[in-house]
Amino acid sequence: MYLKYLQIVNYKNLKAARFIFSQGANTIIGENDSGKSNAVTALRLLLDDSYYYNSKRMKESDFAYDLGEWRGHWIIISAVFVDITSIDKQTEVCAEIVPEDENRVFLNSYINSGTGDIGTVTLFIRPQKFVRKKLYEAQTKEEFEEILNEVKLSDYEFYYTSRSQTDFTDPTVYKTIVGDFETGSYCNPDDDDTAILGSKLNITDVQDHISVMFVDALRDVANEMRKPRNPIRRIVEAIEAQIDPADIERIKEKISELNLSISEVKEIGEIGTQINSKLMDMIGMVYSPEIALESQLNDEINALSRYLSIKPSNQNDMDLLGLGHLNMIYMALKLVEFKFNRTRELINIMIIEEPEAHIHTHIQKTLFDNLKLTKDYTQVIMTTHSTHLSEASEISKINLIKTKGVVSCVMQPIENLDQFGESKLLLKDMKLSECIERYLDAKRSVLLFSKGVLLVEGDGEEILIPNLVKKGLGISLDELGIGLINVGSTAFEYIASLFDNKRIQRYCSIITDRDIQAVAEDSSHYSVNAQKKGEARRIKLDGLFSENPWVSTFYATNTFEVEFAKHSSNQYFIKDIIESHYTQEAAIKRHKEALKAGGTDGANTVLTLANSIGKGWYATLLSSKVDESVVIPEYILNAIAYACQEIVTAEIKLKMVRYSMTFYPNSNSAAQDILSTLTNVLNEKEKEEVIERYCTTFPIDTPAIFIRKINEAFWW
Structure with missing residues (x-):
């Protein structure tokens, strides 16, 4: 059971x-x-x-x-x-x-x-x-x-x-x-x-x-091992009946000899003599009892077990071990204890808070995999913050807790997951839960810990979007609790299927391209096949998730690189890359002019540059150059707003307002007035008023646009 x-x-x-x-x-x-x-x-x-x-x-x-x-x-x-x-x-x-x-x-x-x-x-x-x-x-x-x-x-x-x-x-x-x-x-x-x-x-x-063993996150293993009822003693108690009676008799004889040897030590005998002398001085010879000081070590196996301890084979003291090793030793002892007690108890439940404490990441995964082997005699329930443990976890054995206000709800990612895979994704040879378990490495399993999720196609989005948010809004994705997952393809439906009323109730934004061709048909970058795939992808994703309240897809009309270059403010960053990448002045001039002209010429220049450098490295260079003037493409801004709609508080909005205002000159009285207001302690009503004043006064600022999208959440 x-x-x-x-x-x-x-x-x-x-x-x-x-x-x-x-x-x-x-x-x-x-x-x-x-x-x-x-x-x-x-x-x-x-x-x-x-x-x-x-x-x-x-x-x-x-x-x-x-x-x-x-x-x-x-x-x-x-x-x-x-x-x-x-x-x-x-x-x-x-x-x-x-x-x-x-x-x-x-x-x-x-x-x-x-x-x-x-x-x-x-x-x-x-x-x-x-x-x-x-x-x-x-x-x-x-x-x-x-x-x-x-x-x-x-x-x-x-x-x-x-x-x-x-x-x-x-x-x-x-x-x-x-x-x-x-x-x-x-x-x-x-x-x-x-x-x-x-x-x-x-x-x-x-x-x-029922045996319930609780291992606290703030555990002091060395101190636990010194307690009379430590795991070693409980193990000895469990196996006491299995010890050969001849071995027990031999131990008793040795202890009897030891007691006699201790008692015969001259100095110990003298202590007894002095105690007798003091008793006679105090109460006289008639009433004074004759006493002797002698060793009486208990020869019972149960009592002897309290003197058993463990130590590393190459050291004399367990205290010399690090906290990580002590934690692993303690958990190993508890599992052995459960193994020997399983014939006496209906069920053994080991509860471990944060088993990853003080343990190296590779050992965390090994530990978790080995804990799975205990299922025949121990059920283990762990709380964890570790992405490495969640990577090794089976989807079917995960409970997620989500907090909204002062109430938390519990979610099971496995709920109806395989049924969805079979009926909607038409999986035949493998269960959807098995696909996801193989897919969720330590990097991607961050989605289990995030308050909201962005799913992106590739390295370019993964590298650039976090810095677009940091520079454009003045706040990081981490501060928003948003996990950005690089799917490494356009097969979003597998991971997105985790988010549902019956499974994980967190908002998930899919960011992808429709790949409508932005270049002329005679361009080497033109691909009618990519456009067909983009349209098929839109139809598939909309069909799967259009009625799912937790998943929404946000499309670039063309591609990520082209969408970013459509905004004149962003072209300044691209021009810097053009100047550093090309050596001939004629080529630099030609590409800058094409970029400024926009349209098919601008798109062709951007794609040529990105493909020449490599899309990942191109995004890395852009990320290093963008500043507060960057314009976040609207489809990406919409995706971020959707993913964090439950997260953005007044304090987060005010942080974005303060960030935006610091880039205005001192001569801008409206900005200085808002900054001055922010220095005072505000109640909730005043916070909303200053946020509204900012959005009205500076409507084209990226934070203002973002805040309006959060406040007026009708567009998705």
Whole structure:
């Protein structure tokens, strides 16, 4: 059996979260403060007997942040275990968590379990019955709220059940078992439905058969190894019965000899003599006991295990090892501990926060790959910020957490992914999830951590766009939380398919070319085939994603290089490259004139220059020359605005305003007035007013255009 499904309701920023896990190594990925640690803590509240938590330790902040008034609300944490075999069910507690009548609708909708049975364990942190009864009996909304105001944390109980098969993340279910706070109606506790809530459970019976090991991100391995209940001692306890009795007897004899040798040391004997002398001086010979100081080392194997330690073979002290090696040793010990204990426990769950801490990138991937091999006896759940670990992760074993305001939602990239690949992309020989797993290297897997994503065709866009944003808007893609992914082709549909209501709910912009030919037919750069492919690509992408609220495609009419050169401000940067690339004055003059003339001549010059230098190197040279006067092609600006529409705050807009204003001369009174306003502390209304004033006064500035696109998000 293994943990398949975890529901969390009203716990901190996890208002209604659903995590799905598999056997082996699972990852929880999310930005800082997204709720990764909250999810781990919730799981420990339910299953970890070493994590002490009750109403005395509760805080008001434990309740979902957007509830407003926490009083009367419930926190619900529910775990579903699957593939429970007939052998597992021979354990009484395991049989106790298996529903007598399985609700297959629930299973098929959410669990899709394997061939075995399921089992559920649920924790309800809720007001005690007498409080719920008062709330139920309230006659008016006013009386209901008066009773609510009197509720204290000490009025809450921890109520555990088994066999529930309810989707507690469904708001309608929550109202059914708790009540409707808007109308002031609370459910009658006398009518608690065990078919929904489950049967009352003694949680210690379950926790005795489930091993949960938590490895903190801020772990002190050396200190952990010195504790009496360290992994080495637990391993020895597990194998004690397997040690040959003859070896145990031999050890006892050696310890007895050692005790005798220590006791016979002259100086130790003298200590005993002096103690006897002092006792006689204090209470006299009649009442003074005769004592002896002697060694009594415990000869029990269990007691001896506390003196076992590990050290590197070429060093005498474990403290000489680096933090990375200590972390790996500790995790290896925990896995060995689980291996020896698996016959005594139904399931071993190892929770590791940030396993990449202090570990070299190549070792991270090796570690993760090897953790997958533990699936026969250990389920691993890791939180991570590492793109290297996410690269090695299987899409089917990733949970992504996204934060919007004070609430986080949990997403599974695998959800209906292969079905999409089969029905929409017509994949036959390979699953879409397998394609993506092979494709997501450490560079591309950044999309899993980004707040928004730009997908581009090649090196030119990858190199130049980040600097266009930095120089044109005064803010970086990293500050916007935007990940730019070089697809290295025009096969955008594979990666873009990850973004969907059912999978990753983040905005993804596809930036590509229609490749309508900008040069004359007699030009060496003319390609009717490229134009046909561009049109076919547009039809395909629009057909796949036109109704997807999370994906939009933004097209260059011609190509990236040509679109950039259409703006006169950008031609100054290209002229610098012409001067440095060509040596003959006639060639320099000819290309500059063609560039200025624009049209097919200008396009031909740009393509000739880019192909001669190499598109990647051409973009690199341009990137080094652009400044604040650069004009970002509109289709790229639209794509960036679309990708970061959930991200751009007033503070980000003000940073762009300040950046833009610094390039105006002191004689520009309007710019100086805005800069002066920005030096004062502004409230939210004042921030919006100064942003609006800037956009109205300087409408053709690139930041102003961008801000309007964000504010008036109708164009996509």
